[in-house]
Amino acid sequence: MNTYFVGSRASNLAKAQVREYLAPLRERFPEVTFTHRVILEGGDKDRRSLLSDVSAVSGGSAFSTEQEAALARGDVDVVIHSLKDLPTANPPGLVLMPPPDREDxxxxxxxxxxAGLPKGARVGTGAPRRIAQLLAVRPDIEVVPIRGNVPPRLKKIEAMGLDAVVLAVAGLRRLALDDAIDEILPVDLFPPSPGQGALGIQVREDNTAVQEILSSAGDLAVDAQVRAERALLAELHGGCSVPVGAHAEVRSGGSLSLRAQVTSLDGTRQISGSLSGPLSEPEKLGKALAGELIGQGARSILGEIRAEAAV
Known part of the structure; x- marks a missing residue:
C-alpha cells in the first residue's frame, strides 16, 4: 500500500496542521500518497453547550472521540490532533508517535x-485554566465565556464588546494571524495546557508500516517535553476541563525542566512548582512534580472543581 488516509477536524487550523505535518513527509517519501479526510467532532457540531457537557454526551473528548473511532475502525491510518485536546490515556489499540517540532x-x-486592560475589563475565553489564571493576576476583570475556532473568537472582540480574548500563540501563528497578538503571556504566570503547541500524531498500534514512515518526522526532545507534561496531568487525574498548566523545556546539558501550576477557578488559590530531571525519564519527572503539587494541596482544589461541575 502506498496510500495512507490522514484524519483531522474540519477547522482551518486543523487543516493547517495537517499541511504542516505532511509537507516534509511528502518530500521524503514521494512514492507515498497521503490523502486527507475531515472528521467532525462533537465539539465542532455543538458550539453552544459547555465542552464538559459535549464530552459527556460523546462518552470521551469533545475534540478527539470521533477521530479515534475512525482510526480504530480503519477508516483512516493516521489522525493529526492538537495534542492538548487529547486525553492522557490512549484508547486500546492506539498509540501516539513522537510529534514534530513544536510551535510556541x-x-x-x-x-x-x-497591564493595559482597564479595571472591570471584559476578556473572552472558555478554558477553565485561562479563566483561573487571569483571575489570579487580575481579579477585577470580567471573564466572558466564548467558544469556536480561532478567527471567530477574534471577531468576538468587536461583536461582543470585549476588551480582549486569550488564544494560543500556536494557533494564531499557524493561521498567519500573528498581527492579532498584543501580548504573549509569560509562562511563569500563565503556564499553558499540557501539550499546547504540539501535534498529537495518533496511529493504530498494529500498523507498523505507517509507524515506520512517521517515525522520521518525530522530534525526540519535543516528545520528552510533552510526555512529562501529560504524565503530570495524568497523575493529577486532570484534563482539558481543569485549570492545570504545565510547561517543559530542554536545558543545556540535556536535562529536562518542568514547571506546573494548579489554580482554583476563582483565582484565589494557586499552587505551583518546578523540577528538573534527565531527558530520558520524562514520565518520572511529571509524576514527581505532580506529587509535590499534591503535597501542597492540589487535589483539594481539583476535587472542589469536579464537585462543582457535577452539581
Missing part, C-alpha cells in the same frame, strides 16, 4: 495587553 506553547492576549 504560550498563550496570547489579543485586543490589549494585560
Amino acid at each position: 506553547a504560550r498563550d496570547a492576549l489579543c485586543g490589549a495587553t494585560l
Whole structure:
C-alpha cells in the first residue's frame, strides 16, 4: 500500500496542521500518497453547550472521540490532533508517535495587553485554566465565556464588546494571524495546557508500516517535553476541563525542566512548582512534580472543581 488516509477536524487550523505535518513527509517519501479526510467532532457540531457537557454526551473528548473511532475502525491510518485536546490515556489499540517540532506553547492576549486592560475589563475565553489564571493576576476583570475556532473568537472582540480574548500563540501563528497578538503571556504566570503547541500524531498500534514512515518526522526532545507534561496531568487525574498548566523545556546539558501550576477557578488559590530531571525519564519527572503539587494541596482544589461541575 502506498496510500495512507490522514484524519483531522474540519477547522482551518486543523487543516493547517495537517499541511504542516505532511509537507516534509511528502518530500521524503514521494512514492507515498497521503490523502486527507475531515472528521467532525462533537465539539465542532455543538458550539453552544459547555465542552464538559459535549464530552459527556460523546462518552470521551469533545475534540478527539470521533477521530479515534475512525482510526480504530480503519477508516483512516493516521489522525493529526492538537495534542492538548487529547486525553492522557490512549484508547486500546492506539498509540501516539513522537510529534514534530513544536510551535510556541504560550498563550496570547489579543485586543490589549494585560497591564493595559482597564479595571472591570471584559476578556473572552472558555478554558477553565485561562479563566483561573487571569483571575489570579487580575481579579477585577470580567471573564466572558466564548467558544469556536480561532478567527471567530477574534471577531468576538468587536461583536461582543470585549476588551480582549486569550488564544494560543500556536494557533494564531499557524493561521498567519500573528498581527492579532498584543501580548504573549509569560509562562511563569500563565503556564499553558499540557501539550499546547504540539501535534498529537495518533496511529493504530498494529500498523507498523505507517509507524515506520512517521517515525522520521518525530522530534525526540519535543516528545520528552510533552510526555512529562501529560504524565503530570495524568497523575493529577486532570484534563482539558481543569485549570492545570504545565510547561517543559530542554536545558543545556540535556536535562529536562518542568514547571506546573494548579489554580482554583476563582483565582484565589494557586499552587505551583518546578523540577528538573534527565531527558530520558520524562514520565518520572511529571509524576514527581505532580506529587509535590499534591503535597501542597492540589487535589483539594481539583476535587472542589469536579464537585462543582457535577452539581
